[in-house]
Amino acid sequence: MAVTRRELLKGAAALGAAGALSHAVPGAAQAQTTQKKELVVAQGGDISKLDPHFSTSSNDIRWSFNIFDNLTSRHPDGKLYPGLALESKLQGQTTWVLKLRQGVKFHNGDPFTSADAKFSLERTYDANVKTMVATVFTTIDRIDAPDPYTLVITTKKPDPLLPARLAFYGGQIVPKKYLESVGNDAFNAKPVGTGPTRFLSWVKDDRLTLEGNPDYWGGKPDFDRLIVRSIPETAPRVAALLKGEVDIITQLPPDQEDRVRANAATRVDGALYAGLYVLAVNSKRPPLDNPLVKQALSLAIDRELIVKELWKGRGIVPSGPIAKGDNFFDPKLPPLAYNPSEAKERLKKSGYKGEEIFIETTVAYVSQDKAMSEAIAAMWKDVGVNVKVEVIEYSVRAQKNREKSFKGMYWSDPTSTLADPDGMMWRLLGPGGPQDYWRESKFDEMGAAARFSVDEKFRAEAYSQMTKVFLEHFPWLPVIQPYEDYGLQKYVEWTPNPNQQFEIRRFNFKFRRA
Amino acid sequence: MRGLLPFVVQRLFRALIALWLVSTVVFVVMRLSGDPVPLLLPPDAPISEMERVRRELGLDRPLPVQYAVFLGNTLKLDFGRSLHFRQPAFTVVRGYIAATLELGLTAFFLAALVAVPIGLLSAMKRNSVLDHAAMGFALIGQAAPTFFLGILFILLLSLKADLFPTSGRGGWQHLVLPALTLGAFTMASIARLTRSAVLEVLRADYIRTARAKGLGEMIVVAKHTLRNAAIPILTITALQFGTLLGGAVVTETVFSWPGIGRLAVQSIYNRDYPVVQCTVFLAAVMFIIINFAVDLLYGFLDPRARAS
Numbered sequence: 001m002a003v004t005r006r007e008l009l010k011g012a013a014a015l016g017a018a019g020a021l022s023h024a025v026p027g028a029a030q031a032q033t034t035q036k037k038e039l040v041v042a043q044g045g046d047i048s049k050l051d052p053h054f055s056t057s058s059n060d061i062r063w064s065f066n067i068f069d070n071l072t073s074r075h076p077d078g079k080l081y082p083g084l085a086l087e088s089k090l091q092g093q094t095t096w097v098l099k100l101r102q103g104v105k106f107h108n109g110d111p112f113t114s115a116d117a118k119f120s121l122e123r124t125y126d127a128n129v130k131t132m133v134a135t136v137f138t139t140i141d142r143i144d145a146p147d148p149y150t151l152v153i154t155t156k157k158p159d160p161l162l163p164a165r166l167a168f169y170g171g172q173i174v175p176k177k178y179l180e181s182v183g184n185d186a187f188n189a190k191p192v193g194t195g196p197t198r199f200l201s202w203v204k205d206d207r208l209t210l211e212g213n214p215d216y217w218g219g220k221p222d223f224d225r226l227i228v229r230s231i232p233e234t235a236p237r238v239a240a241l242l243k244g245e246v247d248i249i250t251q252l253p254p255d256q257e258d259r260v261r262a263n264a265a266t267r268v269d270g271a272l273y274a275g276l277y278v279l280a281v282n283s284k285r286p287p288l289d290n291p292l293v294k295q296a297l298s299l300a301i302d303r304e305l306i307v308k309e310l311w312k313g314r315g316i317v318p319s320g321p322i323a324k325g326d327n328f329f330d331p332k333l334p335p336l337a338y339n340p341s342e343a344k345e346r347l348k349k350s351g352y353k354g355e356e357i358f359i360e361t362t363v364a365y366v367s368q369d370k371a372m373s374e375a376i377a378a379m380w381k382d383v384g385v386n387v388k389v390e391v392i393e394y395s396v397r398a399q400k401n402r403e404k405s406f407k408g409m410y411w412s413d414p415t416s417t418l419a420d421p422d423g424m425m426w427r428l429l430g431p432g433g434p435q436d437y438w439r440e441s442k443f444d445e446m447g448a449a450a451r452f453s454v455d456e457k458f459r460a461e462a463y464s465q466m467t468k469v470f471l472e473h474f475p476w477l478p479v480i481q482p483y484e485d486y487g488l489q490k491y492v493e494w495t496p497n498p499n500q501q502f503e504i505r506r507f508n509f510k511f512r513r514a
Numbered sequence: 515m516r517g518l519l520p521f522v523v524q525r526l527f528r529a530l531i532a533l534w535l536v537s538t539v540v541f542v543v544m545r546l547s548g549d550p551v552p553l554l555l556p557p558d559a560p561i562s563e564m565e566r567v568r569r570e571l572g573l574d575r576p577l578p579v580q581y582a583v584f585l586g587n588t589l590k591l592d593f594g595r596s597l598h599f600r601q602p603a604f605t606v607v608r609g610y611i612a613a614t615l616e617l618g619l620t621a622f623f624l625a626a627l628v629a630v631p632i633g634l635l636s637a638m639k640r641n642s643v644l645d646h647a648a649m650g651f652a653l654i655g656q657a658a659p660t661f662f663l664g665i666l667f668i669l670l671l672s673l674k675a676d677l678f679p680t681s682g683r684g685g686w687q688h689l690v691l692p693a694l695t696l697g698a699f700t701m702a703s704i705a706r707l708t709r710s711a712v713l714e715v716l717r718a719d720y721i722r723t724a725r726a727k728g729l730g731e732m733i734v735v736a737k738h739t740l741r742n743a744a745i746p747i748l749t750i751t752a753l754q755f756g757t758l759l760g761g762a763v764v765t766e767t768v769f770s771w772p773g774i775g776r777l778a779v780q781s782i783y784n785r786d787y788p789v790v791q792c793t794v795f796l797a798a799v800m801f802i803i804i805n806f807a808v809d810l811l812y813g814f815l816d817p818r819a820r821a822s
Contacts, residue, residue: 046780185601204772206682236665245680
């Protein structure tokens, strides 16, 4: 039912765009500057949790990253900056010494100290708390707080990515005293952090109201209030932007962007997704255990066409398993090639005899998955592959993922949580990882060694070698690295963050005043 | 009013059976449709963690045992803890009921208040321009899918004409478009049925008699026609309340209205058994209460209903 509705909604929206309606915008919304003191954001999904350790959903972390601070902070430029920790120094191979910011207060007035930082990180993997981020800090052996503004983290083995881990989900710092006195449920209902916005009220599935924190150590954000609405359907979300009811909308699909651009008061901005959209391969199933077959499948995909037609140009063709913007991304590596005649050659050489090859596609698990499946299936048929597209439901996908029982290929959107190949290809494709369907000893040795090395040169070489192995065996068929787009009023100055954080701190958000 | 009490008792008994059937169907269907545990945990959670969660939620026990526990708890209005919200399901759902009732009742009364007079007028001015126009709109109202109407209203009445907000819950202005959208089908059905019911009655002998004895047209319509046409109108109106609850699922999604329809859809996607069971159960209770009330009204309007 959801499928038809979604498709028809798109149709209805297109109808509106085609007609005179698309330019029908009331005059009040035409302004390029504003006197607004209230920022209204509409996102495509509901908020389910505000306790930052109980959710990894983008609809939740957008806001928990603004109610709370992390020890380190990843800015929209993709680089790491100081957060609640002013500096982090590695002593020896496994000891990180962090100097904490002084004079920071939680929203309830309690001072922030190393005891809160220690408590927060330990809470993530405390078996009694049962958080959703228990796997983030598994490299940590021990945390000490020798004085109120020093934190010493000892890892089990060298962990070059610890500062990166501290910047993402799981790393939000919660107040020890307040949390212990009110308990987890009350804390989730009325969260208290050190961040640039303070919690005011939350009506589930309707709106979250936050206020700008005047005492924020990074300066009060450029608004008095921040209102977050959830508008799940695309067409009403876009309409709310065009009408000027909201200032920013998330999850703007490429086919709606012309409407936003055509409107005098609004614009489109996006960030290249920190990750890839791939067809993940069950390489244990013949004939997908044959590298030549997978090379042929990759060569037969016209990715340029997919980017141009289905994504209206809002994406780039990947060059391998490392997303652009990540550590060790090699700009010299060419985009994955399209060469149907070479694909036919390799199929012939592989001894492929027309066995069925399955794509088990979801619908809107990743954006455009079904449309891309159909396009790719047509391209594969052209080179003589006997391809079958089957539609599976979200929960069936979750189950097959769990049981590792996919019949062939399925859509996945590997996210680079740490802006590093370790947090993406090694986390997912490594031995025992959630997408472990294929093993190659060289890949495994390099991946394991790079994980525990603090030698950047060695790591660069290791990931380059792993990319070579990857491009021979294709445990994923990378298809696109898309942009994640937002619709904005022109009076909003704001830069999206590739990792789905929604940065509204002073350095990244401003209303343009007259 | 002799015979009313056994009638009430009998209807009440039927209502309870219907409730039991509804909850059983929901219980079975939700369990047939897949395992919630992989959706609750991150994709790389170990098997031992999956089993711990399954045990904690009682999902490792045999189905008949789960069913018995479920029935016992349902009687106490305890639907278990939401897997997604980690709160008692009833507490979660309770927070959404007011929004749905506000929308549903507005749509319902809007539909009834507009549709009955229109149907009546159409019947009395049969084959006039007014009749054709009204029935034409009714046909559109019945044929157009809810989500299509919703988007159309947003584009025309909100974006273009700037009369109402595009979505969300707030003042009465926020209520207009979703209530119109949700009520359109119901309004159309009631208008069409009122028209045919009234036409039917207008042909009856007792109407001719009423007219023959010189009663004014107003009295003929108000006393003789409407009261006799009321039973089918009432039936369809009550049944339409079920359609409204179903339509709320789509309308609430299009207009981001924080009601139980949208909650139900989200909970189905999340495999949040307790919340789905609780919403369906409460929706069934609402529907059954309305029907029960209508049954009683029948008995009041038509003595023959009590006898059967």
